[in-house]
Amino acid sequence: MKASQLFYPTLREVPSEAEIVSHQLLLRAGFIRKTTAGVYSYLPLAKRVLRKIENIVREEMDRAGGQELMMPIIQPQELWEISGRWSVYGDEMFRLYDRHNRGFALGPTHEEIITALVDADVQSYRDLPLLLYQIQNKYRDEIRPRFGLMRGREFIMKDLYSFDVDYEGLDVSYKKMHSAYQAIYDRMNLNYRVVEADSGAIGGNESHEFMVLADSGECTVLYCKSCDYAANVEKAQCKAPDEPTSVSDWREMEKISTPGLRTIQDLVTNMGIPEQEQVKTLMYSADEEIIAVVLRGDRELNEIKLKNLLGAEQLFMADEASVRERCGAGFGSLGPVGLKLKIYADLELTRMQNFSCGANEDNFHFRNVNMGRDFVPEAVVDLRNAVEGDLCPVCSSSLQSICGIEVGHIFKLGTKYSDAMGASFINANGEEKAMIMGCYGIGVSRTMAAAVEQNNDANGIIWPIPIAPYHVIIIPVNAKKEEQMQAATAIYEELMAEGIEVILDDRDERAGVKFKDADLIGIPIKITIGPKSLQENQAEVKKRWEGDTELVPMDQVLNTIKAIISAGMKK
RNA sequence: CGGGGCGUGGCGCAGCUUGGUAGCGCGUCUGGUUUGGGACCAGAAAGUCGCAGGUUCGAAUCCUGUCGCCCCGACCA
CATH class of the missing domain: 3.30.930.10 (Bira Bifunctional Protein; Domain 2)
Incomplete structure (x- = not known):
């Protein structure tokens, strides 16, 4: 394909609508154009x-x-x-x-x-x-x-x-x-x-x-470095703690006055109770039935785990009015003690003792609460989102997280x-x-977008060879110099005859423009034909993903390119 | 759907507060000089200022409505 005839409208500036690198580059390099929100033409x-x-x-x-x-x-x-x-x-x-x-x-x-x-x-x-x-x-x-x-x-x-x-x-x-x-x-x-x-x-x-794997990914993956366990956040299991609390350490429960304090953070700031020593209580409506979920103050509830546990069709957070009707207190003062609802406790509570929670009375909390003594849950199960640093459910080493x-x-x-x-x-x-x-x-x-997201640099896309739109781009430094164009065309035809996909940049542009465009559209192999190397009857071969240029005798270009491509296909 | 932002030549933006006949850079076209990492000079074309109402002698600018786009939240390949 000759670049002069190829429809690839490149942009020098980043369109303002594009946020992430794959979107920006696919737009700039003339791969896609938007027709309407979420609908694109593929060039x-x-x-x-x-x-x-x-x-x-x-x-x-x-x-x-x-x-x-x-x-x-x-x-x-x-x-x-x-x-x-x-x-x-x-x-x-x-x-x-x-x-x-x-x-x-x-x-x-x-x-x-x-x-x-x-x-x-x-x-x-x-x-x-x-x-x-x-x-x-x-x-x-x-x-x-x-x-x-x-x-x-x-x-x-x-x-x-x-x-x-x-x-x-x-x-x-x-x-x-x-x-x-x-x-x-x-x-x-x-x-x-x-x-x-x-x-x-x-x-x-x-x-x-x-x-x-890419930083812009929307899904969080938790994986183990020691074994091959890997799961997304929705699924990742939290391992049961192996050291439950000992009853002998339990202190007597007391009610404390906490006027105006509603959030976990309020209690941290005003009462000096660390998040890890608090228990939060969330009320859910599961197929019409109101249930309570308790978990450590700094944890996130995993609604999918809850939904799977309950086998509920519909699950959403209960509204404050019906919560107040059942518990006698609003959000911010809820707790499992004395609650006449089914309570589902996160596994982690088994190793928490003498914790704090709402007293089901506005402006009051309990401290030194202990599960089993002060309330009895319907079930104690894994209900929270796993986070980095949690123990691998398979081999118990520490989990990592990645996007x-x-x-x-x-x-x-x-x-x-x-x-x-x-x-x-x-x-x-x-x-x-x-x-x-x-x-x-x-x-x-x-x-395609994910491949760009993972393979790019400041100059543009770097296509992996197996999915690159073309394998090679040939750039005669000056298209007006006949000997350069002749040499470039000769290689172009030689490569095409071997089934290699190649662009000949025959445009009458300055070298810099052609280099920039070649990098932007991410063609893996660039062959430059310029006066310096042409004198020696050589071509310059450069891989998009490496810095070095290799000087190759004209009669060796085909073999060199073939070798790079076949290596790149298997990498 | 809730919250935030934006609609001005192909792209990126300014102008809007304080209404007065639309501007800059890039790109495009013509001619010339150039030619190894986004050249330079000269000239040119190209804009219903998202759309519809309203206010006003006069609206890109003020008001109302509406459409579209982008970003943040619950979904999914």
Whole structure:
């Protein structure tokens, strides 16, 4: 491709709408342009990167036994009513109506379609397992689209669905996908981690996320340096303390006057009670029932853990009026002592003694409270968010925390959709059984952004070779000098003949402009043809990710480039 | 949806407080001189000041409404 003909409008200045580096660089380097919030056009360079990512994904899906198909983006309301999600999915689903006023969704995901499809045409265990996937645009009317490609309302996703005869089969499919995903991110040379995740409302008991590590990541990952435990915050377990308190140290509970003091911080400042010696009490409404949760003053409640524990459909913080009605005090003076509600205590309370908490009477607190004596919880379980420094639940060494971008997520669905849509088969014994499903997603467009987020410097993008839009850019220092253009064109043609993807920057620009653009768009290998080296019949070869320039005799350029590319493909 | 900010040539911004006929840098086009890390000179094109009302002799500027965009919170690939 000749740069003079390539559509890549680069920007010298950072568009004001872009906050994070991948968004800024993709915009500046002429990869993407915004159409409306969360909706982007992919320009030619981006399209090439996407195609490379897609092809890697496709190859690994096929290798794992997947079969590619393509399902509709427009999905009829009736299908979503069968699964119950037409009413449940909420505002995140784009809905539209045809001329007969029939409802449709722009597909946010494809469980309904694929399950109906498989239901209609698969009847026998002989046809299973089945792994079907597609790579296609997805539509989700996100509350807040953000960070360019990171969280779009229209985005490209690979989604694969597995159908098995039993849970052992699902385990096999799941493992295949797990290792296929590792192969995919390995091949793209991305620095990532596989992390245990919560499978959430979807059900199923196992779920993993694939996180590309980057500071701008929205998800916090806790991982262990000593073993391979890694989990996202929602999922990360907190280890039970091994030294419970001893009853002999318990002091007598006393009520103290704390006028106007409502927050944990108030008690720290005014009463000198450290956060770690306080217990906070949160009131939740779980499917209409008000319950209390107690945890150490400086900890965050993990609502997902609570929700999973209670098996509640709906969980939200209780409003102050109904709390006052039940407890006789407002927020800020709540405590577990004497409370006539179910109390769920965080595990950590087992090693807290003589702590302080609200007295369920405005302007009063208790001190020297002890669990077991002064109140008895319904259950003592892990309910808080894990933090850096917590003990690894597997090997007990200290956990580290890091930010990651979720680029892949796999989970076991079980029979949620096959039950709802009636997707069953006849097994070898002639019995009708529900198919056991799994689903496996990769955010293709998000992966492109994540790759930039992880591979850039002050001058621009540094594409990993396996997903670079072009491998090589050739820059004749002065396009008007015929001998330079001739030498550059000769190499250009030689490389192209070998299937190497190359840009010839034939523009009549000053060298500096061409160098800047080449760096900005992140082409991994740059070949400069200038008067100095040309005299010696040499070309200058520079890797985007290294500082040094290598002088290579003209007849060795092809081999040198081939060697760099093949090394870069495996790194 | 709650909170904060912003809409002025393609991009980045100034002008708004104190109404008076729209300006700067970059980019673009033409000509010339240049040519190893975003050149220089000369000339040119390009703006319904987001939109709709209102106040006023007069509105980018003041008022009201509305739309859009960005950032912070609960979701997710």
